[in-house]
Amino acid sequence: MKYFVKICWFIVLFAGSVFFFGNKMVEQLSDEYVSTTKAGTSELPVISLRSDGVTVNSLYGYAAELDPLIVRENFVTLESDNVIDLLINERATDVRKLLYEVFDTETGEKLTDGQISAFDYTDKTKNARLKLDIETQQGREYSAEVTLITSESKRVHYYFRFKQYDEAYFAEKVAYMLEFSKACRDKNIDYVIPFLESTYRGEGTDYAHVDIKDSYQMVCWGKLEPEIVGDIKVTINEIYKYIAVGTLKYTVQMETASGDEEYVITERFRISLGGDYVYLLNYERDMNAVFDPKLISLSQAQLKLGITPDTQPDMAWTKDNSMFCFVRNNTVWYYNIPENTLFSVYSMNSGYVWPSEVCPEHDLRILRMDDNGDVTFMVSGYMNNGEYEGKTGILLYVYYRSENRIKELLYIPVAETNQHIRQEIGAFSYMNAQDVFFFMAYGMIYSYNMTTGELTGLTAQKVSGDVVFCRDLSYVAWQEEGNVSDIFILYLENNARRTLHVDGDKLIKLFGYIGDNMITGYGSLSDYAAYSDGSVYYPISELKILGEHEEVLKNYHVPGYYITGVSATDTAIRLQRVVKTDDGQNVYDEAPDDYILIYEEDQNRSFSVDVRVTESMLTEYYLSLPSSFKADTVPKQTVSDVTVIAENTLVRVQALETQDEHYEVYSFGSIIWIKDDPTEAIALADTDEAVGTVVDRRGRIFWERGVQNKNDDLKEETVTKALELTDSAIDAFLNLNHATLPEMFYFVYKDIPVYSMLEDGSIILVTGYTQNQVTYTVLSTRKSYTTRINTLEEKLEKGGNVFRVMR
Numbered sequence: 001m002k003y004f005v006k007i008c009w010f011i012v013l014f015a016g017s018v019f020f021f022g023n024k025m026v027e028q029l030s031d032e033y034v035s036t037t038k039a040g041t042s043e044l045p046v047i048s049l050r051s052d053g054v055t056v057n058s059l060y061g062y063a064a065e066l067d068p069l070i071v072r073e074n075f076v077t078l079e080s081d082n083v084i085d086l087l088i089n090e091r092a093t094d095v096r097k098l099l100y101e102v103f104d105t106e107t108g109e110k111l112t113d114g115q116i117s118a119f120d121y122t123d124k125t126k127n128a129r130l131k132l133d134i135e136t137q138q139g140r141e142y143s144a145e146v147t148l149i150t151s152e153s154k155r156v157h158y159y160f161r162f163k164q165y166d167e168a169y170f171a172e173k174v175a176y177m178l179e180f181s182k183a184c185r186d187k188n189i190d191y192v193i194p195f196l197e198s199t200y201r202g203e204g205t206d207y208a209h210v211d212i213k214d215s216y217q218m219v220c221w222g223k224l225e226p227e228i229v230g231d232i233k234v235t236i237n238e239i240y241k242y243i244a245v246g247t248l249k250y251t252v253q254m255e256t257a258s259g260d261e262e263y264v265i266t267e268r269f270r271i272s273l274g275g276d277y278v279y280l281l282n283y284e285r286d287m288n289a290v291f292d293p294k295l296i297s298l299s300q301a302q303l304k305l306g307i308t309p310d311t312q313p314d315m316a317w318t319k320d321n322s323m324f325c326f327v328r329n330n331t332v333w334y335y336n337i338p339e340n341t342l343f344s345v346y347s348m349n350s351g352y353v354w355p356s357e358v359c360p361e362h363d364l365r366i367l368r369m370d371d372n373g374d375v376t377f378m379v380s381g382y383m384n385n386g387e388y389e390g391k392t393g394i395l396l397y398v399y400y401r402s403e404n405r406i407k408e409l410l411y412i413p414v415a416e417t418n419q420h421i422r423q424e425i426g427a428f429s430y431m432n433a434q435d436v437f438f439f440m441a442y443g444m445i446y447s448y449n450m451t452t453g454e455l456t457g458l459t460a461q462k463v464s465g466d467v468v469f470c471r472d473l474s475y476v477a478w479q480e481e482g483n484v485s486d487i488f489i490l491y492l493e494n495n496a497r498r499t500l501h502v503d504g505d506k507l508i509k510l511f512g513y514i515g516d517n518m519i520t521g522y523g524s525l526s527d528y529a530a531y532s533d534g535s536v537y538y539p540i541s542e543l544k545i546l547g548e549h550e551e552v553l554k555n556y557h558v559p560g561y562y563i564t565g566v567s568a569t570d571t572a573i574r575l576q577r578v579v580k581t582d583d584g585q586n587v588y589d590e591a592p593d594d595y596i597l598i599y600e601e602d603q604n605r606s607f608s609v610d611v612r613v614t615e616s617m618l619t620e621y622y623l624s625l626p627s628s629f630k631a632d633t634v635p636k637q638t639v640s641d642v643t644v645i646a647e648n649t650l651v652r653v654q655a656l657e658t659q660d661e662h663y664e665v666y667s668f669g670s671i672i673w674i675k676d677d678p679t680e681a682i683a684l685a686d687t688d689e690a691v692g693t694v695v696d697r698r699g700r701i702f703w704e705r706g707v708q709n710k711n712d713d714l715k716e717e718t719v720t721k722a723l724e725l726t727d728s729a730i731d732a733f734l735n736l737n738h739a740t741l742p743e744m745f746y747f748v749y750k751d752i753p754v755y756s757m758l759e760d761g762s763i764i765l766v767t768g769y770t771q772n773q774v775t776y777t778v779l780s781t782r783k784s785y786t787t788r789i790n791t792l793e794e795k796l797e798k799g800g801n802v803f804r805v806m807r
Contacts, residue, residue, distance in 0.1 A: 042385040043092035045148055047158050049076040050085035052170040056234045056246075060382065061148065061156035063390030064415060068103055068145040069699035071159035071417055073669050075239040078136060078164040086146065088119070088126040094151040095119070098128050105141040105161065106700055136164045139241065141701065156390060165241045169273050173244040174234055176278055177269045181248055184285075185228070187220045195280035206619040208309040212283040219285075223616045226252035226263070230357065237669025238693065240707055242274040243281070245668060245691075251290075251357075256617060258304060262290040264329075268668040270691055270706075281706070282691050284668075289620075291328040293342045293637050301629040302610065302622040303335075311609060311621055316369035321606045321626045323373045323401070327364045332377055334399070335635065337625070342635040345375065345399050346406065348384050358384070363422065367431040373401035376409075376431050381418035386644070392416060394429075396437060397644070406644045409450060410437065412651050419671040423664075428469035428476055432493045438476070440467065442655045445478065445490075455651060458490065468513045473548050477518055479510050484538070487520065489550075500550065507538055511566040514573060514598055517553060518546045519566060527562065529578075529586055539564055539578060539588065543596075554596060561591055572597050663702060667692045678702065679739045686743055708749030713768035713775070715751050722753035722765050722806065723779060730755050730763060733804040741793050744803055745769045753806040755779075759798035 047059040057074040078084060088095055098116040103109065111134045119126040136142065146158040183191040193216050204210070204218035212219075230251050238245035248267040253260060270282035289306025296303050305313070305328065317324030325334045331347040349358050362381035369375050379395040388395065388411070396410035414421055430438045435450040443462040448455050461480035468477040474492045484507040487500040502508045502522065509521040521540035528538050539562030545554040556563075556575070565576035573596040578588035606626045613619055663681035665673040667690040675681040678694070682703050685692030694703040714722070733755070736744070744754045744766060754766040756776075767784065768775040774792050777784045796802075 041092075042389060044156050044390050045091055045093055045095055046089045047146065047148075048087040048089070049074070049160060050087055051076045051079055052168070054171045054174045054234075055087060056174060056236050057160065058233055058235070059146075059158040059160060060384065061158055061390050062382075062392070063156065063388075064392075064413070065145075065147075065155075065157050066159065066415060066417065067699075068101070068143045068159050069105060069108055070420070071143075072161060072666065072695060072699060073235075073237065073417070073419070074160040075236045076160060076162050077168040077170045077239055078132070078142075078162050080166075082132045082134070082136070082164075084130045084132070084144075084162060086128045086130065087122075088128065088148070089124075090126060093148075093154070093156075095126055095148050096151050097149040099147040099149070100130055101145045102132060102134060103143045103145075105143045108698065111142070138165055139163055143699070163239055167274070168239065168241060169275075170239070170244075173239075173271060173273050174236070174246070176271060176273060177234070177246050177248055177267075178232065180269070180280065180283075181232075181267055184220050185226055185252075189216050189220055192216055192220055195283075204618070205613070207287050207307050207617070208619070209287075210285045212280065219283075222618070224254055226254055226265070229253050229262070233357070235669065237666075243270070243272050243707060245270045247668060257614070258295050261292065261295070261306060263307065264288045264290060270668075282688075288329075291331070291333065293333070294634055296634055297622070298631055298634070300622075301625040301627075301631075303625070305609070305621040305623055307617065307620055313609070313623070314364070314366050315607055315623075316366045316375070317607055318369060318371050318373060320371070321628065323369070324607055325366055325369060325375050325377075326607075326623065327366060330358055330362070330364065332364055332366065332375070332399075334375070334401075336373070336401075337629060337631075340631050340633065340635045342637060346377065346379075346397065348379075362418065365429060367396075367429065367437075368433075375399040375401075378429055380429075381421050392418060392421060394421075394439065396431075396649075408644060408649050410448065410651055411649045412439075412441070412653055414441065414653075420674075423671050423674045428467055430469075430471065430474070430476070430492045432474070432495075434493075436492075436495070438490075438492055441653045445476070446653060447495075448651060455653070459488075465510065466512060468510060468518055470513065470516045473516050477510060484508065484525075487518075498550070509538075509540060511543075512568055514545065514568045514570075516548065519568060519573065520544050520546055521563060521566070523562070527580075527586060529588055537564070543573075543575065545573075545596075545598075554598075556594075556596055558594070561594075562588065570598075662697050664695045664697075665690065665692045666695060678734065679736050682736070682739055682743050686740075703743070703746055708746050711768070711770035712745070712749045714748055714753065718751050718753060719765070719767055719777070722755075723777065723782065725779075727763055727779075730804050734807045736803040736805050738801045739803050740801075741766075741774065741789060741796060744805070745774075747805050755804040755806075756796050757799040757802040758795050761799070 044061040048055050049057045057076060059074060076084060096117065101113040102111045104111055112132060116128045119128055141161055141163055143161050144159065148156045180195065196216060196219060197212050198215050199213045204214055207224065210218050228250055232248055232250040235247045236244060237247060246269050250265055252263050252265055254263065266286045268284045272279040272281055286309055288308050288310065291305065313326045313328055315324060315326035322338050323336050325332055325345065330349050332345040333342065334345045335342045348362055362379055362383060365378045367376045367378055376398045379397070382392050383389055391413060393411060393413040395408065397406050397408055399406050428440060437448045437450060439446055445458040445463065446455060447458055459478070459480060461482065464479045464481045475489055476492065477487055477489045479487055485502055487508055487510050489498045489500070500508060500520065505525050507523050507525055511519040511521055513519060522542040522544065523538050523540040525538065527541065541557065541562055543556040543563055544552050547553045561577050561579050563575050564578055567574045575594045575596070577591040577594060579591040581587045581589060608624050610622050610624050611619060612622060663675050663678050664671050665675065665681050665685045672690060673681065673684050675684070681694045684690060685694050685703065685705050691705045693701060696702050747754045748766055748769060756764050756766065758764060763779045764776045765779060766774065766776050772788060773786055774789050775784060775786045776792065
C-alpha cells in the first residue's frame with residue numbers, strides 16, 4: 001500500500017512540475033529561441049568628460065569590448081594635475097564600479113589602470129575623478145578605455161583620447177564656439193563678419209549647408225528666427241595646443257508658413273586660439289528638418305521634408321501605389337493611403353525629448369516592400385536602444401502589416417565602431433524576391449539565404465576600389481585586388497553572374513557609375529608609364545558607358561590622349577587626361593580635362609522629391625505622392641504599438657586573418673574615406689573641405705592638415721642617422737610617390753626623415769622648411785642647399801615626384 005501511495009505522490013509531483021515549468025519555458029528548437037519585446041528606450045549610462053571647468057563629449061557605451069586604439073571620436077585635455085573628471089548619467093542602471101585603462105596610442109603600450117567604487121553625486125549624476133599616475137609628453141596622444149560595472153554585473157565600455165599641454169586654452173576654445181554660434185543666431189554681424197572668408201558665389205539658395213565662405217546673411221540665418229530648445233551638445237573631435245576641432249549639435253524651433261517646425265542643427269568648427277588671438281579656420285553648419293506628418297499639402301499631394309541635406313530619402317512602395325514607406329530622422333515611416341494613416345514603424349528615437357539628443361550612430365535602409373505592404377529593412381551601426389543597445393553590427397527586420405508586428409530576421413555582430421561599419425560594410429545591401437540577403441563586410445561580398453541559412457562568400461579576393469551598386473536594376477559590379485582583366489557583375493534577383501573580360505595585353509578598369517550605368521575603361525598593359533622609382537601606372541585609352549545589359553551607351557576615344565582619372569556628377573563625367581609625347585616612348589604630358597555630358601531621361605516615378613523656393617526659407621524639399629492621391633483630411637497619426645519577435649538569428653562573418661594596412665581619413669571627427677594608398681589618403685585630407693587627419697589601421701596618426709609650424713628642421717641627430725643610409729635601405733621605406741612637397745613638411749615637423757629624387761637620380765634628404773623656402777641635403781655629396789619651395793618642386797617633378805618616408 002505504501003508503495004502505491006509513493007507512486008501516486010510521484011505522479012502528482014511529476015504532473016505539477018510539467019505544468020509549472022511548461023508555463024515558464026520559452027520554446028526551444030535546435031538551440032533556437034523566440035521572444036517578444038516592445039521597442040525600448042535607451043538604458044545604458046552616458047559619460048561626459050569635464051576638463052578645465054567645461055563639460056563636453058557624450059560617450060555612449062559599447063556592450064562588447066573594442067580595441068581602444070581604433071576608437072577616435074572624442075578628445076579632451078588632461079589638466080595640469082593629471083586629472084580628468086567623468087560625469088556619469090546612469091539613466092536606467094545602477095553603476096557600482098568603474099575600471100579604467102590608459103594606453104600610449106603610438107606604441108599600443110598600456111601605461112596604467114585602476115578602479116573607482118566610491119562616487120560623488122552632483123545634479124543626478126555620479127562623478128568619478130581619474131587621477132592618472134603616468135608621465136605624459138606634451139602633445140602626445142593617449143587612449144583611454146573606461147568600463148562601468150552595473151548592479152547586474154553588466155559591463156559597459158567607453159572610449160576617448162586625451163592630450164596634455166601646458167596651456168591648452170581648452171575652456172576658451174569651447175567658449176568661442178558657443179559664442180560664435182550665438183552671435184550667428186542673434187544676427188550680430190559686427191561680431192561674425194571679421195571671421196568669415198566670404199567669396200562671391202551669388203546669393204545663397206539653401207540653408208541646408210552653410211560654411212565660412214558664404215555671405216554673412218546666410219551665416220546669420222537670413223530671415224529665419226531660430227530658438228534653441230533643449231541643450232547644446234559639445235563634442236571636441238581634435239585638440240592641439242592652439243587648434244581645436246569641435247562640433248555643436250542642438251535643436252531649434254521656428255515659426256514658418258507651414259506652422260511651428262523643428263530642425264536639428266550641426267555646427268562644425270576648426271579654430272586657432274591662444275592668448276589674445278582667435279582665428280576661425282573652418283566653419284560649417286548643417287540644417288535638417290524634423291519630419292512632421294501633419295505638414296502635408298493636400299491640394300498638391302505632398303509631404304513636407306523641409307530644409308534638409310538629405311534630398312533623396314530611402315523609400316519604397318507597392319505596385320498599386322496604395323502604400324509606401326520612407327526613412328526620415330532615424331525612423332521608418334509608413335503611409336497607408338486608402339486608410340489615410342501615417343505612422344512610425346521603427347525608430348531609434350524612443351525616450352528622447354529633443355531630436356538632437358539622439359545618438360545618430362546607425363543607418364536605416366529599406367530593402368524591399370511587398371505588394372501586401374510588408375516591409376523588409378536594415379539597421380546597421382551602433383544600436384542605441386532596445387535589446388541590442390550598445391552592440392554594433394547589422395540587424396535585418398521585416399514588418400508584417402496585417403499583424404502590426406516586426407520580426408527579426410538576421411543579426412550580424414561586427415566588432416567595429418559605427419564609422420568603420422559605414423565605410424567597410426555599408427557599400428551596398430539588397431534583399432531579393434527569393435529572400436536572399438546580399439551585403440559587404442571586411443572588403444568581401446556575401447549572400448545569406450534566409451530560407452536555408454546558408455552564408456556564401458561571393459568574392460575570391462578582397463574587393464579593389466569601390467563597388468558599383470545599382471538598386472533599380474538589381475546588380476552589383478566589382479573588381480578584385482590584383483586582377484586587371486575582369487569586372488565581375490552579379491544580378492541579384494536571379495543570382496546570375498557575368499564577367500567583362502579582356503585578354504592578352506589588354507586591361508579593364510571599373511571607374512564607377514552614373515545613373516544606372518557603369519563607367520568602364522579599357523587600355524593596354526604596354527602603354528604603362530614608368531616612374532623614376534620603377535613603379536608604374538596604366539593610362540586608359542578608351543572609355544565606355546555600359547547600360548543594363550552591358551550594351552555601349554556612349555564611347556569616348558581620342559587618338560593620342562589617355563585617361564588617368566574619372567569623376568562623375570548627375571549630368572557629366574570629368575576626364576583627367578594625359579597625352580603621349582612625339583618620341584614614341586611611354587612618356588606623357590598633362591592635357592586639358594575633357595567632359596562627357598549625360599542627358600538623363602525623366603523617370604516616371606510614383607513617388608518623387610520636388611523642390612520649392614521661397615523668399616524666407618529658400619530651398620525646401622517635398623515628397624510628392626502619386627497623381628491618383630486624394631485625401632480631404634490630414635492623415636491620421638496612429639500610434640504603432642509594434643512588438644519585435646526575436647529568434648536565434650545570429651550569423652557571424654569573420655574578418656580576414658591578415659589585414660593589409662589601410663589609412664582612414666578623418667574630418668571633423670568622422671571617417672570620410674578608407675584608402676589602401678597612403679598618398680591618396682593624404683590628398684583627400686589635404687583639402688579645404690576636409691582639413692583632415694590620416695590614421696593608420698592601428699589607430700596611430702599618420703598625417704595631419706594644418707598643424708605643423710610655419711618653419712621647422714629635423715633634429716641634428718636625426719639628420720646624422722638619416723644621411724648614413726644607403727639608397728637600397730631608403731627603398732624599403734614607405735612609398736609616398738606623387739604626393740606634394742608641402743605635404744611632406746608634416747613629417748619634417750614630426751622629426752621623420754623624408755627622401756626624394758632629383759631629375760639626375762640623386763637622392764636628397766629634406767632637412768627643413770620655412771614659409772617660403774626649403775633646405776635639403778644631397779646624400780652622395782653631403783652638400784646642403786636652400787631654395788624656394790616652388791623651385792625644388794619643379795626639380796622633384798622632373799624626378800618623378802618620388803618620396804620615401806622613414807616610419
